[in-house]
Amino acid sequence: MTDYLVPGDSGYDAERTGYNLAVEHKPAVIVSATGVADVVAAVRHATAHGLGVAVQATGHGPSRPADGQLLITTARMDGITVDPVARTARLEAGVRGGALVAAAAEHGLAPVNGSAPDVGAVSYHLGGGLGILGRSLGWAVDHVRAIEVVTADGTLRRATATEHPELFWALRGGGKGTLGVVVALEIALHEQPRLYGGGMHVAADTAERAVATWARWTRAVPETMNSSVLLIRIPDLPALPEVLRGRYVAHLRFAFTGSAAEGEQWVRPFRELGPLTDTVAEMPYAAVGSIHAEPTTPVPFHARNLVLRSLDPGAVAALLRHAGPGADAPYLVELRHVGGALARPGAVSSALARRDGEFVLYAGGVAEGARVPRLRTALDRLGSAMAPWSTGGVCVNFLSGPDVTAGELASGYLPGDVERLAALKRAVDPDDVFRTHHGRA
Numbered sequence: 001m002t003d004y005l006v007p008g009d010s011g012y013d014a015e016r017t018g019y020n021l022a023v024e025h026k027p028a029v030i031v032s033a034t035g036v037a038d039v040v041a042a043v044r045h046a047t048a049h050g051l052g053v054a055v056q057a058t059g060h061g062p063s064r065p066a067d068g069q070l071l072i073t074t075a076r077m078d079g080i081t082v083d084p085v086a087r088t089a090r091l092e093a094g095v096r097g098g099a100l101v102a103a104a105a106e107h108g109l110a111p112v113n114g115s116a117p118d119v120g121a122v123s124y125h126l127g128g129g130l131g132i133l134g135r136s137l138g139w140a141v142d143h144v145r146a147i148e149v150v151t152a153d154g155t156l157r158r159a160t161a162t163e164h165p166e167l168f169w170a171l172r173g174g175g176k177g178t179l180g181v182v183v184a185l186e187i188a189l190h191e192q193p194r195l196y197g198g199g200m201h202v203a204a205d206t207a208e209r210a211v212a213t214w215a216r217w218t219r220a221v222p223e224t225m226n227s228s229v230l231l232i233r234i235p236d237l238p239a240l241p242e243v244l245r246g247r248y249v250a251h252l253r254f255a256f257t258g259s260a261a262e263g264e265q266w267v268r269p270f271r272e273l274g275p276l277t278d279t280v281a282e283m284p285y286a287a288v289g290s291i292h293a294e295p296t297t298p299v300p301f302h303a304r305n306l307v308l309r310s311l312d313p314g315a316v317a318a319l320l321r322h323a324g325p326g327a328d329a330p331y332l333v334e335l336r337h338v339g340g341a342l343a344r345p346g347a348v349s350s351a352l353a354r355r356d357g358e359f360v361l362y363a364g365g366v367a368e369g370a371r372v373p374r375l376r377t378a379l380d381r382l383g384s385a386m387a388p389w390s391t392g393g394v395c396v397n398f399l400s401g402p403d404v405t406a407g408e409l410a411s412g413y414l415p416g417d418v419e420r421l422a423a424l425k426r427a428v429d430p431d432d433v434f435r436t437h438h439g440r441a
Contacts, residue, residue: 018059173352303364
């Protein structure tokens with residue numbers, strides 16, 4: 001029997017709260033789904049009572065508040081089945097990335113997972129899936145084989161390249177929160193039992209040199225090398241390593257699928273900078289989540305991103321003026337090197353067809369109350385400063401929070417695909433049951 005929570009019920013507040021506290025949901029009803037039957041019942045209940053439907057797995061990438069609607073939480077739908085012979089996995093809607101990596105690693109296999117183990121694996125794939133091995137393997141969405149989805153009429157459908165192909169096209173990269181409740185995915189896995197990876201922190205007086213070196217270095221690296229750099233002022237917290245607490249640092253992260261010996265040669269220029277920390281080494285793929293070491297404590301977070309076509313010396317200088325050691329920026333900045341397999345189309349076309357650019361620039365900060373306007377202004381200034389190097393697009397996977405506009409979302413797609421997605425939305429959800437998404441902003 002499906003359980004419903006309403007305001008005032010024990011457990012209501014905990015169930016509606018996700019990772020990004022910048023979006024606070026105040027739904028009329030919450031359904032804590034444990035299986036497909038709960039999702040079907042919830043959607044039918046919502047349509048019978050004129051309610052919109054929103055979905056939350058972990059709350060890392062929320063869009064708009066689900067106020068007055070029915071919120072389906074999927075965290076308890078956490079089943080994973082791995083077929084090591086077929087090299088596939090079926091994962092339910094609430095599975096987190098770290099659990100998927102662990103299940104696949106038992107067989108020497110790996111998904112095209114993201115950098116944060118706590119992020120929901122299904123929503124990550126639906127947003128495109130910019131993986132930690134993206135340059136080597138491409139977008140995670142290109143490795144989805146089947147999607148099980150409950151549409152607005154309360155019907156469970158299986159979408160593949162041959163069954164409901166238009167829905168399959170749209171859900172992969174363009175249907176997050178808009179076309180139905182995805183209850184499970186079937187994805188391809190890859191033989192990847194190990195890698196050479198880790199991170200290096202460099203101090204403020206070396207950070208500018210590190211970013212400039214990294215920008216030049218990315219022009220020569222093979223597709224087997226995946227990397228990023230984070231610019232951040234580390235909080236002064238007792239739980240953090242003393243060598244990092246309260247300091248501005250650049251964190252260089254590497255994930256190399258070639259040999260350790262070759263990887264060591266590639267990262268040598270950064271070791272020569274004398275990093276404060278250095279964890280880059282041979283590792284089992286199961287430990288891949290340690291490379292970025294993403295935070296896990298819920299916070300109110302506001303973020304922007306843009307795709308850069310290049311990162312020449314002028315771009316590096318502009319970035320450091322706004323986010324370097326002396327800028328006192330109220331946000332962190334991450335640059336991810338893309339290109340490689342991420343620039344190529346998948347074997348089966350998807351809504352995520354815009355794949356230009358060489359870097360994704362992501363900037364965000366923790367803020368609430370009176371601090372939010374200052375953060376927004378600072379992020380606007382950074383975006384304007386980097387606009388000359390932008391492709392005009394965004395990484396859809398990284399859009400999160402209440403500040404995202406419909407126009408910003410549209411810039412992540414090819415123009416013709418925006419209308420194609422809208423036409424399918426009108427066809428499969430004519431009453432706009434699934435209305436809590438960035439396209440409504």
